[in-house]
Amino acid sequence: MPDFLYSNKAGNQRRESTDRQTTRRPGEPGRYLSAQSRVNDGKIRHILRGASPKGQTSGLIQRLATPGAISVSPCSTLPRQIFNRGGCGGGTDFTHNDFQSLSGVDAAGRALVWQADNLSIDFRLRNDMRLELGLLAGSEGWRMVDHFTGGSGTTLSHDNSSTLGSAALASATFTRLNTATLAAIEAALTAMAGSGVIDCNTLSIAGVGLPGVSFSFSDGFALKGIIGGTQGLRIRITSLAVDPVSRSYEIGLQYLICDDFGVDTADLYSPALAAFWVLQHRRSGNLPFINELDLSQSASGSF
Structure with a gap:
């Protein structure tokens, strides 16, 4: 398992405990899930703009930025x-x-x-x-x-x-x-x-x-x-x-x-x-x- 997941395990458990204590309607995401979704959206926007999020490799960016094919x-x-x-x-x-x-x-x-x-x-x-x-x-x-x-x-x-x-x-x-x-x-x-x-x-x-x-x-x-x-x-x-x-x-x-x-x-x-x-x-x-x-x-x- 990557080190990134180990270092955030405790924090994730605390967020999950807080979410369970929060009253929400069935199917509604917790605060952590909503926040994480916003973060992911930001990363995707960075990738599509060609700006790599910190610490992320450029391979995906290069593939997304490849110009249209010439027939x-x-x-x-x-x-x-x-x-x-x-x-x-x-x-x-x-x-x-x-x-x-x-x-x-x-x-x-x-x-x-x-x-x-x-x-x-x-x-x-x-x-x-x-x-x-x-x-x-x-x-x-x-x-x-x-x-x-x-x-x-x-x-x-x-x-x-x-x-x-x-x-x-x-x-x-x-x-x-x-x-x-x-x-x-x-x-x-x-x-x-x-x-x-x-x-x-x-x-x-x-x-x-x-x-x-x-x-x-x-x-x-x-x-x-x-x-x-x-x-x-x-x-x-x-x-x-x-x-x-x-x-x-x-x-x-x-x-x-x-x-x-x-x-x-x-x-x-x-x-x-x-x-x-x-x-x-x-x-x-x-x-x-x-x-x-x-x-x-x-x-x-x-x-």
Whole structure:
């Protein structure tokens, strides 16, 4: 039996004796019971206000003061797109055998085109491309040229384990993008939590200005030489687990970053690029294609 009950035993007996001597109607509480009821009422009011009575533990108070629960609705289908910007497979760098006008090209660019178009056969032009891209990207650069001159035009996808994908994951450019994406997701989850419902089916960061993806030589020569600036970005949720009590989350993301492997008149500043342009726009059988970085990431955090 707790010490508190032992220390009040004598007092309780005296109060009970006094109550028995007091005339009262059947069912009417004695003075001690009425007083004790008022004390208990006071303790309950203190608990509900969050003020702990002296000597009482705070566990009950914490449970009573817990905010309303946040409901979580999982995605009905995965993966689910939450961001989309730009796109590939269109524009003047994706047309072919169309004899683009050189209007607006400076004299140096025109000279490069004339030399490539009039003094070189296709085999020589392809070798010019292979030489420059081989110096920048090794065998991966040669693979790009062979795919272009092969004429299939099919998209090349590069995942985490590929040469370009692994380089992209390690790059400062992608790190900035991933950091900004997670910050936007946490802001969206915080806003949803404030409304009491976190719904994966409506989670979106569509209106967020994420940084552009343009790889430089500091990100790797292969990334710069083969892809460089990019034209499209899509971000998808592949998994999402939310703990509404601890306000934490775990998420899987898929980044689809695309770029056209093709050139237009804005690219006429080197012999290899002039060779590329002539093969694409003035010779048949060479088709531009899309390079797509398909990068998977997982992360955890709080909101």
